[in-house]
Amino acid sequence: MNNQEEFRRDPEETQEQKLHSGKNKLIVSFSPHLHKDESVSKIMWMVVISLIPAGVAGIFIFGQGALWVILLGIVAALITEWIVQLFAKRRVSVLDGSAFLTGLLLAYNLPPKVPFWLPIVGSVFAIAIGKQVFGGLGQNIFNPALTGRVFLMASWPKYMTTFTSPLLAGAGFTKPLNYDAITSATPLAALKEGKVLEHISHWNLFWGIRGGCIGEVCIFALLLGALFLFIRGYISWHIPITYIFAVGLFTYVFGPKGLFTPPLRAGAGFSGDWLFHILSGGLILGAFFMATDYVTTPLTRKGQIIFGIGCGLITAIIRLWGGYPEGVSYAILMMNAATPIIDRYTKSRIYGTR
Amino acid sequence: MKKYFYEFLKGIIKENPTFVLVLGLCPTLAVSVSVINGIGMGIAATFVLLGSNVIISLIKNIIPDRIRIPCFIVVIATFVTITEMMMKAYSPVLDRALGIYVPLIVVNCIVLGRAEAYAQKQTVLNSLFDGLGMGVGFTLALILISGIREFLGAGKILGHTLVKGFQPAFVLGMPSGALLVIGLLLGFFNVLKNRRE
Numbered sequence: 001m002n003n004q005e006e007f008r009r010d011p012e013e014t015q016e017q018k019l020h021s022g023k024n025k026l027i028v029s030f031s032p033h034l035h036k037d038e039s040v041s042k043i044m045w046m047v048v049i050s051l052i053p054a055g056v057a058g059i060f061i062f063g064q065g066a067l068w069v070i071l072l073g074i075v076a077a078l079i080t081e082w083i084v085q086l087f088a089k090r091r092v093s094v095l096d097g098s099a100f101l102t103g104l105l106l107a108y109n110l111p112p113k114v115p116f117w118l119p120i121v122g123s124v125f126a127i128a129i130g131k132q133v134f135g136g137l138g139q140n141i142f143n144p145a146l147t148g149r150v151f152l153m154a155s156w157p158k159y160m161t162t163f164t165s166p167l168l169a170g171a172g173f174t175k176p177l178n179y180d181a182i183t184s185a186t187p188l189a190a191l192k193e194g195k196v197l198e199h200i201s202h203w204n205l206f207w208g209i210r211g212g213c214i215g216e217v218c219i220f221a222l223l224l225g226a227l228f229l230f231i232r233g234y235i236s237w238h239i240p241i242t243y244i245f246a247v248g249l250f251t252y253v254f255g256p257k258g259l260f261t262p263p264l265r266a267g268a269g270f271s272g273d274w275l276f277h278i279l280s281g282g283l284i285l286g287a288f289f290m291a292t293d294y295v296t297t298p299l300t301r302k303g304q305i306i307f308g309i310g311c312g313l314i315t316a317i318i319r320l321w322g323g324y325p326e327g328v329s330y331a332i333l334m335m336n337a338a339t340p341i342i343d344r345y346t347k348s349r350i351y352g353t354r
Numbered sequence: 355m356k357k358y359f360y361e362f363l364k365g366i367i368k369e370n371p372t373f374v375l376v377l378g379l380c381p382t383l384a385v386s387v388s389v390i391n392g393i394g395m396g397i398a399a400t401f402v403l404l405g406s407n408v409i410i411s412l413i414k415n416i417i418p419d420r421i422r423i424p425c426f427i428v429v430i431a432t433f434v435t436i437t438e439m440m441m442k443a444y445s446p447v448l449d450r451a452l453g454i455y456v457p458l459i460v461v462n463c464i465v466l467g468r469a470e471a472y473a474q475k476q477t478v479l480n481s482l483f484d485g486l487g488m489g490v491g492f493t494l495a496l497i498l499i500s501g502i503r504e505f506l507g508a509g510k511i512l513g514h515t516l517v518k519g520f521q522p523a524f525v526l527g528m529p530s531g532a533l534l535v536i537g538l539l540l541g542f543f544n545v546l547k548n549r550r551e
Contacts, residue, residue: 154530155523
């Protein structure tokens with residue numbers, strides 16, 4: 001009888017509240033009895049914290065405009081989440097950090113100088129269509145921030161591919177690509193157009209002195225954030241490392257003058273600039289912060305390795321032979337779509353069954 | 355008379371071919387880039403539906419049950435050919451815009467669906483109003499979808515710019531945009547329907 005009453009208690013009332021209400025001093029509950037002080041919300045905020053260095057670096061490199069893009073993206077994401085949850089009569093969970101993170105990641109994936117409505121439209125699309133239409137956090141098939149980015153990319157390619165050159169260019173660092181007054185191509189776009197890339201060093205790429213999206217340029221800051229997540233155990237190595245390794249391997253083997261690249265010649269291949277491919281574009285940002293999203297990636301370790309290699313393969317294919325210069329967002333979204341089937345084929349055997 | 359009016363009206367809302375029966379999505383996806391294409395496609399399909407429903411309802415007792423589908427197709431194809439020739443003669447611009455999708459009305463599942471599910475069992479007058487209602491419902495759905503897509507995807511309605519400085523989202527003019535708009539509208543109408551019940 002007592003047990004049944006325990007079952008029927010208000011689900012909203014937490015154990016702590018019960019403890020302090022004084023009604024029921026003795027709590028009978030199922031295992032586990034020891035639990036860590038972790039929640040989805042806390043993890044989301046931790047990821048946000050780990051992304052701060054990259055944002056600061058982006059603002060430092062591209063100037064104040066980048067800050068506005070980030071702020072607009074976040075505010076629009078929060079307001080959209082609130083309005084949609086209000087209309088759908090769901091529990092309003094604006095402050096759980098997930099919408100904040102989506103807005104932040106979307107803004108990190110935008111060029112530093114975009115019209116003010118672009119991050120707003122992207123965030124609205126990411127939250128409303130990318131997440132809430134599927135039923136909110138935990139139900140979405142595709143990474144919301146990347147859904148928003150791809151929508152913007154397909155809708156306003158003019159703004160999404162106009163990159164400004166870094167403010168720091170020339171200040172002590174070797175000059176990046178031949179930039180005119182404001183705009184400059186990203187290293188990958190220049191590579192796609194067949195320009196020579198000798199005047200951009202790997203160090204410049206590492207510190208982020210190049211054209212690109214706000215959050216993707218400073219590899220050093222991104223690795224700092226990723227290290228924090230690794231140490232706290234919020235992400236495992238399985239997806240990011242296999243992803244980056246796969247991109248490095250495929251671009252090394254099939255590189256610019258590699259195998260299958262016409263004109264075919266003897267002894268070709270195994271000459272691609274793999275470090276360039278790892279350091280340029282959004283690979284580090286995508287591998288550590290977006291391909292590790294809990295909701296849209298496989299659950300099992302084996303599945304995560306498959307996911308990482310698949311992402312790397314698709315990214316390398318798009319970069320080497322595709323129409324777009326960069327393929328990280330498309331690769332992650334495609335593998336997001338494959339996640340249910342990966343989960344089905346890698347699910348672990350239940351103990352005692354065949 | 356009231357009965358016929360009901361037969362006409364059900365095709366527009368209660369059994370709307372696009373949003374409730376979810377039939378004929380292929381031409382809907384393909385031609386709903388601009389409102390004028392949507393209207394042209396809708397009128398062509400309405401004419402074919404009207405003709406095929408009436409003729410099939412008339413000959414329903416003559417055709418053997420086993421080969422009814424080929425018979426339906428012959429009737430439908432006749433009307434589609436008439437439509438196509440008329441369109442080529444009087445509106446070559448629209449014909450070029452719609453392209454292959456005019457002859458493809460032959461295999462439009464709304465037309466064959468109404469023949470199979472309705473016209474071969476009902477009286478001629480009922481079938482006539484059913485075909486008319488379905489055609490008008492299809493046309494209205496096409497106008498709605500193509501209106502949204504043309505406005506947001508190209509910034510225009512019927513070729514006229516409405517809002518100055520509006521930056522159209524190209525994706526809505528692409529096939530993926532059609533799937534997006536149709537999916538969201540389907541969801542929206544389902545929400546409305548569930549709320550009314």
